Amino acid sequence: MALLDILPMVHRAKGEAGLLGFNLFEEKLHALEDVIDELRKRPQVQGEDLLSLTVQLDRLMLDVKSIYALLEHMSDLRQTFASEESQGLTPVTNSSAPTSSFNPPTESGADEQNMLAGLRQMVQAMAAVQGKRVEFFAEGFDVLLLTSYQRNQLRDILLQLMRNAVTHGIELPDERLASGKAEIGQIRLQAQIQAQGCSIICYDDGRGIDASKLRDAALIGGYANEDDLLDCDEQNLYALMFETGLSTAEEVTVHSGRGVGLDVVKQQIKALGGQLALATELGQFCAWRISLPYTHLEHLPFAAV
Numbered sequence: 084m085a086l087l088d089i090l091p092m093v094h095r096a097k098g099e100a101g102l103l104g105f106n107l108f109e110e111k112l113h114a115l116e117d118v119i120d121e122l123r124k125r126p127q128v129q130g131e132d133l134l135s136l137t138v139q140l141d142r143l144m145l146d147v148k149s150i151y152a153l154l155e156h157m158s159d160l161r162q163t164f165a166s167e168e169s170q171g172l173t174p175v176t177n178s179s180a181p182t183s184s185f186n187p188p189t190e191s192g193a194d195e196q197n198m199l200a201g202l203r204q205m206v207q208a209m210a211a212v213q214g215k216r217v218e219f220f221a222e223g224f225d226v227l228l229l230t231s232y233q234r235n236q237l238r239d240i241l242l243q244l245m246r247n248a249v250t251h252g253i254e255l256p257d258e259r260l261a262s263g264k265a266e267i268g269q270i271r272l273q274a275q276i277q278a279q280g281c282s283i284i285c286y287d288d289g290r291g292i293d294a295s296k297l298r299d300a301a302l303i304g305g306y307a308n309e310d311d312l313l314d315c316d317e318q319n320l321y322a323l324m325f326e327t328g329l330s331t332a333e334e335v336t337v338h339s340g341r342g343v344g345l346d347v348v349k350q351q352i353k354a355l356g357g358q359l360a361l362a363t364e365l366g367q368f369c370a371w372r373i374s375l376p377y378t379h380l381e382h383l384p385f386a387a388v
Contacts, residue, residue, distance in 0.1 A: 093119060095239055095347065101205055101246075111146065115139045194231075195224040198238050199272070202245060206270060209249045216267040217253055223274035227281055228377060236351050237283065237375070243344045244285045244371055245270060251331070252289030252369050262366065264288070280357075280376040291365040294320040296331040304329055321361060325349050 097112035118136050203219045210217040229237065253268035260266055271286040294317045301307045301323045312320070323329055325346045352359050357375040362368075 111143055115143065194234055195227055199224060202241060206245055206249055214255060215253050216256055217249060218267055218269050221272040226276060227274055233355060233375060236355055240348050240351055240373060241285060243348050247344060248287035252287040254289055280374065283373045284370055286368060286370040288368050291367050291369050292321060292363045293365055297323045300329055300331045
């Protein structure tokens with residue numbers, strides 16, 4: 084498997100770790116990205132060059148095994164607790180502890196709500212680390228009719244788009260105030276049912292996409308030359324965002340700078356039979372629209388009974 088194929092896989096795993104709040108794994112996967120990124124920039128990679136990558140993977144797998152061991156201990160604890168309950172023993176509780184009226188959702192749309200809760204947590208955590216303030220809103224997800232596969236893919240897609248929204252889109256509070264915006268930025272997810280499927284819009288009221296920065300990044304990275312971009316309009320420049328490795332970030336961080344996010348998003352949406360569309364205004368907003376088809380069942384071999 085080519086290094087270009089491995090890097091997006093590691094990038095998705097890092098995003099998943101961040102979504103779950105596994106900061107240790109997020110940092111270690113970021114370090115693994117560093118190794119892969121350095122190797123893929125070499126004109127030729129020999130077998131011995133992959134040793135550092137193998138070492139990083141082995142260390143990561145040891146950590147994963149530790150997590151599995153912890154899960155087994157927690158399972159044993161739960162079984163012991165259940166056994167005591169079945170024998171009529173009353174578990175020790177703290178009577179002064181506050182009670183909660185929250186019950187996990189069990190109705191239709193529960194999986195979508197759990198997905199949104201994780202995305203909201205990730206947005207708030209990322210914003211806090213970067214010194215930004217963000218409000219997160221979501222609507223319409225309770226009526227989506229998605230397969231579990233579509234839902235899992237959609238979660239990965241939204242994860243990347245919202246990481247971009249926080250890192251590249253939403254400005255620092257002082258910058259927002261100076262430009263006449265509210266100090267707190269907004270990220271909105273809106274889902275709608277359509278005749279042949281559904282659409283999901285991911286919107287942020289941040290910087291928007293700067294086509295000139297994409298142009299400069301393409302030239303600096305060798306993705307195009309001056310002649311290639313001479314007559315390019317903004318729409319064609321936006322297409323550069325999907326070039327693997329191209330990034331407008333000034334430095335590589337755990338959240339950005341690899342240039343392996345949007346190209347993976349586009350591939351995932353295409354694999355689902357969907358489409359991706361963009362609306363943006365420099366200094367005002369960026370909005371992505373994901374259109375997904377529903378899985379039709381008319382092709383099944385039905386017979387009258």
